[in-house]
Amino acid sequence: DTEVTQTPKHLVMGMTNKKSLKCEQHMGHRAMYWYKQKAKKPPELMFVYSYEKLSINESVPSRFSPECPNSSLLNLHLHALQPEDSALYLCASSQSPATGAPSYEQYFGPGTRLTVT
Amino acid sequence: KNQVEQSPQSLIILEGKNCTLQCNYTVSPFSNLRWYKQDTGRGPVSLTIMTFSENTKSNGRYTATLDADTKQSSLHITASQLSDSASYICVVSGGSNDYKLSFGAGTTVTVRA
Numbered sequence: 001d002t003e004v005t006q007t008p009k010h011l012v013m014g015m016t017n018k019k020s021l022k023c024e025q026h027m028g029h030r031a032m033y034w035y036k037q038k039a040k041k042p043p044e045l046m047f048v049y050s051y052e053k054l055s056i057n058e059s060v061p062s063r064f065s066p067e068c069p070n071s072s073l074l075n076l077h078l079h080a081l082q083p084e085d086s087a088l089y090l091c092a093s094s095q096s097p098a099t100g101a102p103s104y105e106q107y108f109g110p111g112t113r114l115t116v117t
Numbered sequence: 118k119n120q121v122e123q124s125p126q127s128l129i130i131l132e133g134k135n136c137t138l139q140c141n142y143t144v145s146p147f148s149n150l151r152w153y154k155q156d157t158g159r160g161p162v163s164l165t166i167m168t169f170s171e172n173t174k175s176n177g178r179y180t181a182t183l184d185a186d187t188k189q190s191s192l193h194i195t196a197s198q199l200s201d202s203a204s205y206i207c208v209v210s211g212g213s214n215d216y217k218l219s220f221g222a223g224t225t226v227t228v229r230a
Contacts (some may be wrong), residue, residue: 004160031216042206042220043161056216076199090160105151106218 004109006091012115015081021112022101023074031055032074033106034066035090043090049074051098081116088113122143123207130197130228138224140190140207147212148203152181152192155223157202164192164205197228 004025013019023032031050035043048056049068057066063085065077074091089113095104121142127189142150149168153161165174165181167190173182178195194201207221 006160023197032173033216040223040225042222045217046218050216054212088158092160095119104215105166108153108161108162 003106004091004093006089006112008112009110010113010115013078013081014117015083017081018077018079020078021036021076021089021091021114023076023093023109024072025093025107026072027093027107027108028071029093030071030096031104032068033056033092033094033096034074034076035092035108037088037090037111047076078114081114083116086114086116121207121209121219121221123205123224125224126222127225128225130226132196132197132199132228132230136194136197136225136226137191138194138205138207140192140221142188142190142207142209142219142221144209144211144219146211147185147188147209148215149209150181150183150190151208151210152179152190153206153208155206157203161206194226197226199228199230202226202228 007022033048034046037043045058046060047066052068063076067075090111091109092106094106124139133136151166152164156162164176164179167174167183169185180193183190204223204225209219
């Protein structure tokens with residue numbers, strides 16, 4: 001199984017709402033990622049978890065709060081978002097680079113299309 | 118600064134024709150280079166991944182080449198199909214952090230009947 005699943009596929013939320021994006025993988029990967037992608041732009045890294053610990057936070061505003069409950073799940077909690085946060089949010093997973101493997105594929109989920117009104 | 122540049126930005130080809138996409142990078146140290154296909158509104162799907170010692174890799178009608186000396190890669194699509202219409206993204210890993218990938222801006226390919 002080389003699949004990363006994300007729910008929901010689409011989400012519309014107001015600026016005062018609280019919502020969560022979910023990501024799941026069962027490939028035994030110990031690194032999981034959140035990316036934000038605007039139209040016609042490459043994905044931008046937001047967070048990286050390695051062995052369920054936050055490894056990288058790319059100076060993301062606190063209205064985005066990641067959580068890694070276990071090695072298979074990754075959540076992104078959203079609160080008080082702005083319209084400019086509307087984007088495709090992608091989750092990815094890979095073997096952890098800490099293993100020293102020469103190459104490690106990042107497998108992407110289908111994304112959640114988020115619209116903030 | 119680690120950079121990945123792709124050309125052309127977009128191209129239109131007729132069904133059945135071939136095309137080649139280019140990627141130049143300045144990421145150092147280099148770990149590997151991947152080509153991803155991304156359909157509109159969907160997540161990227163890996164086509165090929167090449168390490169320093171590999172100079173060509175195929176996946177069906179997709180063939181990627183890598184010249185690590187000149188830091189150039191290409192993706193050749195043979196006998197294009199309508200389903201090949203997508204954005205093709207060149208991604209390089211390495212640099213100062215193995216978790217971080219350097220993404221190119223992508224080439225948008227449109228295949229017309």
